Every structure is written in structure tokens, then in C-alpha cells.
Amino acid sequence: MARSGRLSPSGDQRESGRQQILDVIRAAESIARIDIAKATGVSPATVTAITAELLAAGLIEEVAPESSSEARRGRPRVALKIRGGAHLIAGLKVSHHVISTVITDFVGEELASHEMPLAQGRMPVPVLCSQIRRALELTCQKGGFTIDDLSGVGLGLAGMIDAERSFIYWSSSLEERNVPFGEAIARELPCPVFLDNDANLVAKAEHLFGEGRTCDNFIVITIEHGVGMGIVIDGKIYRGTRGCGAEFGHTKVHLEGALCQCGQRGCLEAYVGDYALLREANISSGSERHRTLASLFQAAEKGDSMALSILDRARRMFAMGLANVVNIFDPTKIILAGARLSFDHLYSGKVIGEMRQWVVQVDAPLPEVIVHDWGDLMWAKGAAAYGIEEVTARTVKELANAAA
Amino acid sequence: MARSGRLSPSGDQRESGRQQILDVIRAAESIARIDIAKATGVSPATVTAITAELLAAGLIEEVAPESSSEARRGRPRVALKIRGGAHLIAGLKVSHHVISTVITDFVGEELASHEMPLAQGRMPVPVLCSQIRRALELTCQKGGFTIDDLSGVGLGLAGMIDAERSFIYWSSSLEERNVPFGEAIARELPCPVFLDNDANLVAKAEHLFGEGRTCDNFIVITIEHGVGMGIVIDGKIYRGTRGCGAEFGHTKVHLEGALCQCGQRGCLEAYVGDYALLREANISSGSERHRTLASLFQAAEKGDSMALSILDRARRMFAMGLANVVNIFDPTKIILAGARLSFDHLYSGKVIGEMRQWVVQVDAPLPEVIVHDWGDLMWAKGAAAYGIEEVTARTVKELANAAA
DNA sequence: ATGATTTAATTTGAAACTCAAAAAAAATAT
DNA sequence: ATATTTTTTTTGAGTTTCAAATTAAATCAT
Numbered sequence: 001m002a003r004s005g006r007l008s009p010s011g012d013q014r015e016s017g018r019q020q021i022l023d024v025i026r027a028a029e030s031i032a033r034i035d036i037a038k039a040t041g042v043s044p045a046t047v048t049a050i051t052a053e054l055l056a057a058g059l060i061e062e063v064a065p066e067s068s069s070e071a072r073r074g075r076p077r078v079a080l081k082i083r084g085g086a087h088l089i090a091g092l093k094v095s096h097h098v099i100s101t102v103i104t105d106f107v108g109e110e111l112a113s114h115e116m117p118l119a120q121g122r123m124p125v126p127v128l129c130s131q132i133r134r135a136l137e138l139t140c141q142k143g144g145f146t147i148d149d150l151s152g153v154g155l156g157l158a159g160m161i162d163a164e165r166s167f168i169y170w171s172s173s174l175e176e177r178n179v180p181f182g183e184a185i186a187r188e189l190p191c192p193v194f195l196d197n198d199a200n201l202v203a204k205a206e207h208l209f210g211e212g213r214t215c216d217n218f219i220v221i222t223i224e225h226g227v228g229m230g231i232v233i234d235g236k237i238y239r240g241t242r243g244c245g246a247e248f249g250h251t252k253v254h255l256e257g258a259l260c261q262c263g264q265r266g267c268l269e270a271y272v273g274d275y276a277l278l279r280e281a282n283i284s285s286g287s288e289r290h291r292t293l294a295s296l297f298q299a300a301e302k303g304d305s306m307a308l309s310i311l312d313r314a315r316r317m318f319a320m321g322l323a324n325v326v327n328i329f330d331p332t333k334i335i336l337a338g339a340r341l342s343f344d345h346l347y348s349g350k351v352i353g354e355m356r357q358w359v360v361q362v363d364a365p366l367p368e369v370i371v372h373d374w375g376d377l378m379w380a381k382g383a384a385a386y387g388i389e390e391v392t393a394r395t396v397k398e399l400a401n402a403a404a
Numbered sequence: 405m406a407r408s409g410r411l412s413p414s415g416d417q418r419e420s421g422r423q424q425i426l427d428v429i430r431a432a433e434s435i436a437r438i439d440i441a442k443a444t445g446v447s448p449a450t451v452t453a454i455t456a457e458l459l460a461a462g463l464i465e466e467v468a469p470e471s472s473s474e475a476r477r478g479r480p481r482v483a484l485k486i487r488g489g490a491h492l493i494a495g496l497k498v499s500h501h502v503i504s505t506v507i508t509d510f511v512g513e514e515l516a517s518h519e520m521p522l523a524q525g526r527m528p529v530p531v532l533c534s535q536i537r538r539a540l541e542l543t544c545q546k547g548g549f550t551i552d553d554l555s556g557v558g559l560g561l562a563g564m565i566d567a568e569r570s571f572i573y574w575s576s577s578l579e580e581r582n583v584p585f586g587e588a589i590a591r592e593l594p595c596p597v598f599l600d601n602d603a604n605l606v607a608k609a610e611h612l613f614g615e616g617r618t619c620d621n622f623i624v625i626t627i628e629h630g631v632g633m634g635i636v637i638d639g640k641i642y643r644g645t646r647g648c649g650a651e652f653g654h655t656k657v658h659l660e661g662a663l664c665q666c667g668q669r670g671c672l673e674a675y676v677g678d679y680a681l682l683r684e685a686n687i688s689s690g691s692e693r694h695r696t697l698a699s700l701f702q703a704a705e706k707g708d709s710m711a712l713s714i715l716d717r718a719r720r721m722f723a724m725g726l727a728n729v730v731n732i733f734d735p736t737k738i739i740l741a742g743a744r745l746s747f748d749h750l751y752s753g754k755v756i757g758e759m760r761q762w763v764v765q766v767d768a769p770l771p772e773v774i775v776h777d778w779g780d781l782m783w784a785k786g787a788a789a790y791g792i793e794e795v796t797a798r799t800v801k802e803l804a805n806a807a808a
Numbered sequence: 809a810t811g812a813t814t815t816a817a818t819t820t821g822a823a824a825c826t827c828a829a830a831a832a833a834a835a836t837a838t
Numbered sequence: 839a840t841a842t843t844t845t846t847t848t849t850g851a852g853t854t855t856c857a858a859a860t861t862a863a864a865t866c867a868t
Binding site: 327357360 | 564582621637644649654657667717720721727731732733734735762764766767
């Protein structure tokens, strides 16, 4: 019997109401009580009661009335917004050769950021922990805070991670496997750390701040070294039971296909990942060698048929993978998120067009495909978004306990 | 802002509690109040209050105490169960050449069943509607009821169906496309009809009565003419936004692959569906012709290398598709449901073993793979399960309104 | 047997919550 | 100034839930 959940939690039953209203305020950026009531279906009386609590707790604040523009009749509405100063949150993304960090206020406004190079891509747990602490310290310094000012830290790594248990089955940044990393990093830092797969964090960021603000069912695809996917269903990240679902990149697209870095054959990643493209280019193009993707792209632009063929196959494989996602999830939106769109060859209209052909055809509009360029800090901002969400949930819980 | 839902619906706030307790009772088949309290986290006091209501409404009943076995100290617990007599439900599955019908009580106990041959596989809406009514009448007759005794009818068809709107984008049983079938069939029958894709119905049946009773996150794969999938997440069928997700059979597993009946290339179904196997057998084996799968299997058993190769590829493709499902959903269970396991070549240990190799490897136990042989009435029973669930929900709502 | 003990179910009374309706607040329109 | 409009707050009633007390119904111990 996996069913659970009490009708009303001990002490205080308002927790869900508080969370819901806080979510609405965050999604709207700024919204009057009357509109919260309309948006949630909660009565204005209750909205007043709950927002009064949130105000008292310092989580939200009233927005100074804009006397400007067309003034309406009647008592003017007072907009509410999240109080940026309520909490300081950090987001970190551990990549192969760098730790990117961003510090935001509770609204999500960026206050400081930093990139700290890493000497080695793969390291033991204690080393990574201290590197993370160091990255945090440097970023805090830049912004004029200390680590102790932080209310929470979101942390993203590439790999197979069970976020619920803060457990890392495997990560490309760690030498060890099966590490209860949450405990390790908790000892190093004075505030709670929220750990997740990097693609899930981007999905979180899209939901809180990005293209996913207006919908509760969407898929985020990310490309970095590998191919990642974040699944949002009913406003929640879907992680699978062991926490290792959404492995889009290791979805098999070819029987006995190309060798993937994961050791298996036929993974999507083995056709569209950067290392896969370069490998193929260097095997097949004979004389001419490509060290970087840029050089491969150049060759393709010059009309090099080998390069063209390699990129073309990658595109088609990617389109096929996307089509499968639509065929399985039928989401409202697919968001192709990129850090600097170095992969715009995959995020092109051509690919999306091809995907449309491969999707099961019904007489209803296809899911919207959106390309979202986040800029360099995408991953770190995603981690911060996760941190903000988790800190919000914790604060709401504390409020409930305090009330009891 | 897709978020919504009032904190407490008008009139009566107990709806969710009633539904939850009813679900627990159904899942347990028979359970004492004290255990309901433990399972749900609701206090015993409230359980008493709610079950008293449900008893009064005739939805549940007390089980006569079993004086047998090891008697415990203390006041004996009185088990509660769903009252079978509360409602009569019918489930129908429209296949190519037959409509299978089953009538069950509110517990799900089969009371009557019937198979009605269809002259043609594909027909206009009004014809199908009257055939459905006829099938229902015949089955009712068999059981000694009339159609007016039914509280609800679950109806399963192969095709692309938006269950929420009771809208059929396309079905192999209908000549027309884009039909608001719910309205059409509602005019024909005196009770509500609940329409869905057949694979979703099987998933529903697994959840209410089958291997999915003990878990809330699982995937059901069905093979009939095509390949179907039902996704259960958090105890609910996941249908996608347009209602046409979970198209596992039309997932692409090969670039420029075999032609599928849907008109596209590379669909899984085009490698493992019965028509696909026969087509290939008859193209490639030259002289020897296979009219049925049985003949193809026989040939394989005799060592016919062509037949072996065809079946082998089907198995491997299917294993690859299953692996992709695990890689994406990481479910607790995968249930391979069959009507009579005519497809046991696909539901074999060999396939499951191969799947395991293709799944992303982590040091955690793989999802359980269960083969479930339902017998002939699988599809119809699935439809009945859906009917039962929907009628339950409606009755609970009516109770709430009555209380207000 | 009979009372003690144990466990389940029910009753009771208090606390919390939500909402409709009324009241208050704060603006514009006339 | 006064009326009107709209938002927000207050008030009071009605539900709902739960902890604690009570009742019910069995076994255990003597």
C-alpha cells in the first residue's frame, strides 16, 4: 500500500494553503490578494489570513502602489510579491573543469556569480566537498556575504542521482560510486544542501522562472557533454522510483549501434553528443582531423560531405529521440534549453520539422517546441531554483510547526 | 497559471477523505477501521465518521467476523469491504472482429460475459453505437439484468483517444476521424459511459485488481494487434495533455526502418506486431508462406533459420523498447499483460534478460518485470475496472453534494 | 465464573479552518 | 460633499479533524 498522506497534518492544517499561495505569488511575480483568490479558488477572507501570516513571517511583502497609469475606481489593489531579502540561496553546478556558482535572493535575482576552475574532472568525495565549499566561499566574498548567510544551497551534478536520498549512484565528477553525498556535503556546510541531477535542475528553473512558468506538464531537454532530460508532471519533477529515470541520452535508438561512453551501444548520446561527433569525424574523415566541434562545423559549412553527413545523422537521430518523447509524454511543451546554444545545430527548425514528421499524427496541435537560451549560468541558476523551492517548502513547514 | 483547486470545495470538504478511504478498502479487499487509520494517517475518530457515512450510503459493508483461526485478545476488529451489490458495471472492448463484454458487481466480481462477433472491423459511428448497445443487451440478458440496471459502462477501443473529453481522434474500429464519441454513445445508453484507449484500461485493471494493487508507479505493456502502453504515476493514469501519449508502439526504434501500419517508418510495432512478423515472413521466406503466427512459430521450432531470424529481431527490438521505458520512467514495476499469452515469445526470460543489459546500469535493483496472463477477458475486465473507478468517483461526489 | 487486561470502535469536546456576509478602507465619479 | 465602486479585513457560523475519554467485546488469569 503505497498510498499515504493524512487529511490534515498534525498541528497545523494550513501548510498546503500557504505553499499554494506562495507558489502563485512567485509565478505571478506580483499579484493582488483578490487575484490570488481568483487564481486559487480560495476565498478572499482566507487569502487575507494566509498572506497576513506570510507577511508577518517576512516571506512576502507589499508592493508600493504604482500611482501611475490609468487609475481604476474603488479601493486600489495592493500587490504582493516574494520578499527578496527573505533568504539568500546559492546554486552550484559541478562540470568537468569548472564549478559555476550563483547566489540569488529569494526572488531569484542574481546577486553574485563565480566560475572556479577545477584541476581534475574526477575526484574523491572529500576533495569535491572542499572544492564546493571553496567555490561557495569565493562567490560569497564577491557578493559581500559569508557562507553562514545562506539559507540553502542547490547542487547539480551530471550523473545518476537519487535526489530524495541525496545519493549519488554515479557521477562523472566522482571517483567513487554509490555515495551518500548529501551527508558528506552536509558536514562541510552550515546550511541544507539540495542535490539533484543537473537536467532536473534546469527543469526546475524553467518551471519557476522560465518557459515553464505557465504550464505544469512539460519536458526539458538539455545538451552539455551528454544529453539530459527533465520531466515535469503536474508541476513536479518526475524522477522515477530509484531516482534514475529520465535518461533520455541513454535511450536506445539503434540495435547494435554506436558505442556510448556508458559502455552500451545504440544510445542517443552516442550519436549526438559532442564526443560522439568528434570521434566519428576523426575515424571517418581520414586525413583531416577535428579537435573541436567548431572545426567540424566549419568543415560542414565549407561543404565537406563527410562532416555534413555526420551532422545530418546526429540531427536525424536527435529528431527521432524528440519524437519518441512526444509519442510517450504528449507534453504541453518541449523546452530545448541551452547554456549558450553551442548546439544550435540540434536546436534548429530543421530538426523540429523532422521531429514533427515522426510524431504520431492526430488532428490536434502538436506540442510547442521552444528553444531557450539561458546563457552561461543556466546550470547554476537551475541549482539555485531548486534551492529556492526547497527552502520555501522548509520555511512553510516551519511556519506550520510554529503555529502549532 | 495552470495551478488551481480550492482548499475546500463548496458544500462538503470530505470528498477527498471519502475517496481515499474507499480506495484503501478496495485495494485491501477487506480491512478493519483501525488499519484504515494506520494506512491513511487519518485518525480513528474520522475513519469511524467517514465509514459510517459510506455504510449508510450502501457503498461498503461490514464483513461477518471470522471466528476461525488464532483469535487475538481485545475487541475483535470488524473488517469492511466494498459492497458488491452497490452498483452493476459493464466493461466493453471493441476489437476488430468481436465486442467482448463483461458485467461485474461493484467489487469487480464477474457476473456475466459475452463475445459478440462483428461483421466488419471498421464502421460508421452510429453502427458501432448500436452494436455496442446490442452487445450490452446480450450480456445483460445472459446475467439476468437489463441495461437500466447498470450504473456505468467502461469502453475500450484501440486508437488515439482523449479520455477526458471522450473524444476519438482515430480508432481502428471507426470509419470517421475526430469523433466526439462520448456524446454519440451517451444518446444510446441510459447510464454514463467512460471511454479510453484499451491499454490504459488494462493499466487501470492492474491497479485496481491486479499486479499494480500494491504500487502506485508502474508501466503496463500490452500486445494485441499492436503494442500498447499504460503509464501509472502516483496512482493515476498518465495520458498526456492531448490524451494521446503513451504511444509505445509508435516509438521509433530505427532510422528509416520498417514501414508501420500508421504510415511511418521505424515504429516498434512495425517490428514486433503480428502483421509485421507475417509480412516479413512472407516477403523473405520465398516459397513457404505463413498465414498465421502459429505457422511461423512452428517453422522456427523446426529450425527454419528465416523464421528464427525474424522472431529474434522482434525480440531484440522489443527488449530495446522495454529498456527505453525503464531508462525514461524508472518504474517500480513493468507489467507485461497478455490476453492469452499468444505473445509469450516476446514475454520471455530471454527478452527480459536482454532488456536488463540495455538498461542504464546503477547499483540498485532493477524494476521488477512481471508477466500477467489475464485470460481472454483481459480487455473487457480492464474496461470494467475503469467503469468501477469512475462510478465510485461520481458516487462520492454525489454523497458530498447530498451532505451539503 | 469473574474480574483484569487488551484491543477496537465510538463518543465527546476543543481547536482550527474556511467561507459568506457584513463592515471598513480607499480610491474615483458626479 | 456625496455616491459609487472595488479591494481588503473582520465577524460569526458551520465543518472538519483530532486527542482523549468512553464504551464494546474479546481473551487471560485465577
